Each structure stands twice: as C-alpha cells, then as structure tokens.
Amino acid sequence: MLFNSFAFLLYLPLTFLLYWCVSGKLRRQNCFVVVASYVFYGWWDRRFVVLIAFATLLSYLSGILLDRLGNKRHRRIVLSVSVVVNLAVLGVFKYYNFFVENLQALLSPLGVRLDDVTVSLILPVGISFYTFQALSYSIDVYRGRIKATRDAPAFFAFISFFPQLVAGPIERATNLLPQFMKPRKFDYPMAAEGCRQILWGLFKKMAVADNCAVVVNQVFADYESFGGLNLWLAAILFAFQIYGDFSGYSDIAIGTAKLFGIRLMRNFNIPYFSRDVAEFWRRWHISLTTWFRDYIYIPLGGSRCRRGRVVRNTFVIFLVSGLWHGAEWTFVAWGAYHAMLFVPLILSGRNRKYTGTPAPTSIFPAMGESLMMAQTFLLVLIGWVIFRADTLTDAFHFIARMFTDMHFTPMSIKERNILWLVILIGVEWVQRHRSHAFDFPETGLMSYRGVRWTVYYVFVFVCLVFCGTQGSFIYFQF
Incomplete structure (x- = not known):
C-alpha cells in the first residue's frame, strides 16, 4: 500500500x-x-x-x-x-x-x-x-x-x-x-504538525520525485543516445528524485506517526547543503548511518585505533552500507566510492568539522561555503550515477560521457518540473533550522492563519494536478 x-x-x-x-x-x-x-x-x-x-x-x-x-x-x-x-x-x-x-x-x-x-x-x-x-x-x-x-x-x-x-x-x-x-x-497540535509534514512529504514525492523520474528513466535506459549535457541533467534530476522520494517517504512516515501520538527520529536533515562528505552522511538516512556507526563501526574500534584499522573500519561500514541497499555490484562500488571520499577526512581529523547547524544563520551562505556545498554535491552526484546505473560498465561509460561529450540532445522537459525543484531547494534552505519545511515560526508572515492555509491549499493543488506518474518508493526495493 x-x-x-x-x-x-x-x-x-x-x-x-x-x-x-x-x-x-x-x-x-x-x-x-x-x-x-x-x-x-x-x-x-x-x-x-x-x-x-x-x-x-x-x-x-x-x-x-x-x-x-x-x-x-x-x-x-x-x-x-x-x-x-x-x-x-x-x-x-x-x-x-x-x-x-x-x-x-x-x-x-x-x-x-x-x-x-x-x-x-x-x-x-x-x-x-x-x-x-x-x-x-x-x-x-x-x-x-x-x-x-x-x-x-x-x-x-x-x-x-x-x-x-x-x-x-x-x-x-x-x-x-x-x-x-x-x-x-x-494531541491536536501534534496531529496538525503531522499533517503539515505529510503534505510536504507528498510534495517531495509526487511533484518532485515522480516528475524527475520521467527524464531520469528515459536517459538512463538509453544513455548512449544522449549528449553529455543530457547525462548531467539526468544525474542532477536523479539526485533530487532519490532525495524527494526517500526523504518524502520519511516525512510522510514521521508525520503519520504524529497522528497516532508517536514521535519518530528525523531521517534527513537537508543533506544537499552539506559542506563535505562527512557532513552529508550525518544528514542523509540518519537512522541507517547511526545504526552502522553504533553496531559495526564503533565495535570494530571506530576511529580510536591505528590508522590502518581506521581505514579498514571506514571501508567496512561503507561496503556493508552499499550491500545493504541491494545485491548488485553497483551498490558495493557506490559504498567503496564514498569510503574513498571519507577516508581522507577522517585521517586528517576533519570528519567532525561540521557537526552543528546545517548552514550559517545568514540569508545567503558565504562564497567559500557555497563552493564547498557545490563541491560536495558534485561528488555525491557522481556517486548517484554509480548507484543508479544498471551495471558498473554502464556507470563508467555514463560518467565518462558526462565529462567528454559536451552537447545536448533535444528532449521534452516540462519547465514547471524545474520550478518544483527550485521551490524544494528554496523552501528547505529558508527552513533549514526548523524540524521540517512546514514547521513555520510563530512570528513573521507565516504566523498569519490565512497565509498558512493558502500555502497548504496551493501545495495540495500542485500534488493533485501536477504530480508525475505514480511510482513505488525507491527504497521499497531495499
């Protein structure tokens, strides 16, 4: 269901x-x-x-x-x-x-x-x-x-x-x-908060993920027929497809639990605003990464042992994490890829550099932090290509074409679907210090009941009218 x-x-x-x-x-x-x-x-x-x-x-x-x-x-x-x-x-x-x-x-x-x-x-x-x-x-x-x-x-x-x-x-x-x-x-306030979080989760799944899937499936199914710029577009859209799909599910699950008086842990914390890969993994699928940390990484010695064992421990949890996602070599390679990105950070002691707030309190990030976020997103993006590809050979050829074939093959893309991405990014950036995107502060424009309900109705309308083709949640296969 x-x-x-x-x-x-x-x-x-x-x-x-x-x-x-x-x-x-x-x-x-x-x-x-x-x-x-x-x-x-x-x-x-x-x-x-x-x-x-x-x-x-x-x-x-x-x-x-x-x-x-x-x-x-x-x-x-x-x-x-x-x-x-x-x-x-x-x-x-x-x-x-x-x-x-x-x-x-x-x-x-x-x-x-x-x-x-x-x-x-x-x-x-x-x-x-x-x-x-x-x-x-x-x-x-x-x-x-x-x-x-x-x-x-x-x-x-x-x-x-x-x-x-x-x-x-x-x-x-x-x-x-x-x-x-x-x-x-x-608890009425808790239930109302849950309904708001469900709505945001449905927007991420139905308006963002399911619409991104149309282009992603088309390009990945026949990537050799498209130009390198198309492959970049498909990779970016898949990054938001899997985020909208999985974090959308988590928001719906957490919101639904609140209707029944139950509070679940937060599973995503705006991971694409991370400034390095270590911060990304503290903000992506938090319940799984902390599980591996507490039940595998730390019992193996964690980072409080010789450097050789630290490297071993890091590769173990990332390879197991990759295999946890599915019985395919692409998932194992995806885990190994992230281990290689993580090891330099942990050996240099920079893996705990960003453990606090997701980003500065200022409206816009500083130039340096913007570049770090862009670099981290690029590295994660390459990993998503490995994750999404059917085989390791396809992943290698896909990535190679991304960097060597700089032309765009005409294809049908609905502009409004790009708008949903912009809204997703903008709202989550503005609300980055809140528990979820519709967790509005008690002061300011959103404190007015009429404004809030207008926003809710608009998002309900978008989910019903502009939703993509209904698809199962990606992580159901894992």
Missing part, C-alpha cells in the same frame, strides 16, 4: 479513527496497531506477514532470555542465534541468488554449472529495515542499554508500526518502544 495511493487515502483516516476509539486502554490500542500494521504490510503479499511475525517473535523471546541469563557465555550464544537467524532470513531473500550467480561466474571456466541452485524469490518489502530494527533491540538488551520487555503487544507494535515499517526510519528500542508502553492521548 503506497502512501501516495487511493487505498492509503482510505486506510489512514479509518485507522486513525479506530485507533483513538480504543485510546485509554493501552494493551488494546497496541493490539490494534499490530493488526492495522499487518493489514498494511500484507497488502503487498500476505506471505510477508509470516516473515515479520517470525522476526519479531525471535527478537522478543531472545530479549527475555538475555534478561534472564546471568552466564555471559550463554547470553552470547542467545544473541548470536538471534543475529544469525535474522541475518540468514535476510540473506536468503535478498542475497542468495546474487552470491550463487557470482559463484557461477567464477566456476564456469572450470565447467561447473549452478543453474539449478538459483531460486525465484520475491523480496519482501522493508525486510532490511525491520530486520535491523529487531537486531538493534537484541544487541541493546545484551549490552544492558535497555531492559527486555515482556509486553508482547507493545513489542510487536514497535517492530511493525506501519508508518515506518517498509522504509524507515530504522528506530531504536530506546526511543520507540517506551512510547508503546505508556498511555497515549490525542
């Missing part, structure tokens, strides 16, 4: 009304969240529900065992079983054929064929997201950062909460689980 679909337009208000009808009775309310979430998830395929129920039950029981056991060795065994089984399920559905096909390529010169070993599997949507959320719970219980819960409805709601189930944010139990363990009452 897509957030930008007619089915969700019916599902959300019905779920919202029924949810608050059982408010005041916490256990019943949590049970309703689980049922509603399973209906939402099963909309794609009923068989997916079995997988998420299994992963949830495994993590729930392992948490209880970890809490009961005092022997360190026994606790380590329980954690290992939970982690290995969860990763094994993820690996079978997401990576089995990838590894078999690559093994076949290595063994084919020896006359060995593995054709009968591959299987046809449907990748369950969101499996990478809820698997990592379940893993973080087990690991945190093992480390003593959180007590294991015996409240099954609350735990099942924590893993399956439908707004963030299929594409994040990847929540930690320390933040989300306690919210399901205390009574929730309807």
Whole structure:
C-alpha cells in the first residue's frame, strides 16, 4: 500500500479513527496497531506477514532470555542465534541468488554449472529495515542499554508500526518502544504538525520525485543516445528524485506517526547543503548511518585505533552500507566510492568539522561555503550515477560521457518540473533550522492563519494536478 495511493487515502483516516476509539486502554490500542500494521504490510503479499511475525517473535523471546541469563557465555550464544537467524532470513531473500550467480561466474571456466541452485524469490518489502530494527533491540538488551520487555503487544507494535515499517526510519528500542508502553492521548497540535509534514512529504514525492523520474528513466535506459549535457541533467534530476522520494517517504512516515501520538527520529536533515562528505552522511538516512556507526563501526574500534584499522573500519561500514541497499555490484562500488571520499577526512581529523547547524544563520551562505556545498554535491552526484546505473560498465561509460561529450540532445522537459525543484531547494534552505519545511515560526508572515492555509491549499493543488506518474518508493526495493 503506497502512501501516495487511493487505498492509503482510505486506510489512514479509518485507522486513525479506530485507533483513538480504543485510546485509554493501552494493551488494546497496541493490539490494534499490530493488526492495522499487518493489514498494511500484507497488502503487498500476505506471505510477508509470516516473515515479520517470525522476526519479531525471535527478537522478543531472545530479549527475555538475555534478561534472564546471568552466564555471559550463554547470553552470547542467545544473541548470536538471534543475529544469525535474522541475518540468514535476510540473506536468503535478498542475497542468495546474487552470491550463487557470482559463484557461477567464477566456476564456469572450470565447467561447473549452478543453474539449478538459483531460486525465484520475491523480496519482501522493508525486510532490511525491520530486520535491523529487531537486531538493534537484541544487541541493546545484551549490552544492558535497555531492559527486555515482556509486553508482547507493545513489542510487536514497535517492530511493525506501519508508518515506518517498509522504509524507515530504522528506530531504536530506546526511543520507540517506551512510547508503546505508556498511555497515549490525542494531541491536536501534534496531529496538525503531522499533517503539515505529510503534505510536504507528498510534495517531495509526487511533484518532485515522480516528475524527475520521467527524464531520469528515459536517459538512463538509453544513455548512449544522449549528449553529455543530457547525462548531467539526468544525474542532477536523479539526485533530487532519490532525495524527494526517500526523504518524502520519511516525512510522510514521521508525520503519520504524529497522528497516532508517536514521535519518530528525523531521517534527513537537508543533506544537499552539506559542506563535505562527512557532513552529508550525518544528514542523509540518519537512522541507517547511526545504526552502522553504533553496531559495526564503533565495535570494530571506530576511529580510536591505528590508522590502518581506521581505514579498514571506514571501508567496512561503507561496503556493508552499499550491500545493504541491494545485491548488485553497483551498490558495493557506490559504498567503496564514498569510503574513498571519507577516508581522507577522517585521517586528517576533519570528519567532525561540521557537526552543528546545517548552514550559517545568514540569508545567503558565504562564497567559500557555497563552493564547498557545490563541491560536495558534485561528488555525491557522481556517486548517484554509480548507484543508479544498471551495471558498473554502464556507470563508467555514463560518467565518462558526462565529462567528454559536451552537447545536448533535444528532449521534452516540462519547465514547471524545474520550478518544483527550485521551490524544494528554496523552501528547505529558508527552513533549514526548523524540524521540517512546514514547521513555520510563530512570528513573521507565516504566523498569519490565512497565509498558512493558502500555502497548504496551493501545495495540495500542485500534488493533485501536477504530480508525475505514480511510482513505488525507491527504497521499497531495499
């Protein structure tokens, strides 16, 4: 069930009304969240529900065992079983054929064929997201950062909460689980804020991402027929397509959660205004990057070890991050590319240079910062070409043509779609110090009710009239 679909337009208000009808009775309310979430998830395929129920039950029981056991060795065994089984399920559905096909390529010169070993599997949507959320719970219980819960409805709601189930944010139990363990009452200001954030997310998805996709798909499908300037345009549009698509989903998810009295973590913080690649990764898919930092990078030693190990640790998290996105060598290469950009910053101690506000408080950035933002965006842009290309060969040829073929092939581009990009960039720059673009200050022009509602109606009109071809969210495949 897509957030930008007619089915969700019916599902959300019905779920919202029924949810608050059982408010005041916490256990019943949590049970309703689980049922509603399973209906939402099963909309794609009923068989997916079995997988998420299994992963949830495994993590729930392992948490209880970890809490009961005092022997360190026994606790380590329980954690290992939970982690290995969860990763094994993820690996079978997401990576089995990838590894078999690559093994076949290595063994084919020896006359060995593995054709009968591959299987046809449907990748369950969101499996990478809820698997990592379940893993973080087990690991945190093992480390003593959180007590294991015996409240099954609350735990099942924590893993399956439908707004963030299929594409994040990847929540930690320390933040989300306690919210399901205390009574929730309807909060009108919170719900109104959620509606505003949903509207901004829909604009990013329907007006920006889906319209960018038209040109992006056309050029990437037959890039050799276009000039180098067309390739630059397609690369830029893909950068905003994937941002509008994924951050739009996150805004809709976070806003929807607020309707139910739940606060989710921020997943994007205007990453394209970053001044170096390290800052970009602190602002892009924050829930995933912090997950890798806390559960892989720091346990490996982080940056508090010899330089050789720092380089190794950096490459490990970026290669794993690339592989997390999909079973393709392009994703692995994309991760390696960002590792190579990140290593010089971390070795020189400049990786923590920009950890505060996204940009200066002045209306316009200084010339130096503007150049740094442009440079960072260019580096990220090259990475997106690798990410989007069908093969590594296509990525190499695409990038080569970008820098060697400076002519433009006539193609149909709607000027209004460029306008949506300009609005996106302008609004997010002006609102860069707010929690989201429609989080208006209490003073100034936007403090007037009539002005605010005019803005809302205009954006609703744009989403309905000028939306692109409806497409699934990009990160559903991950």
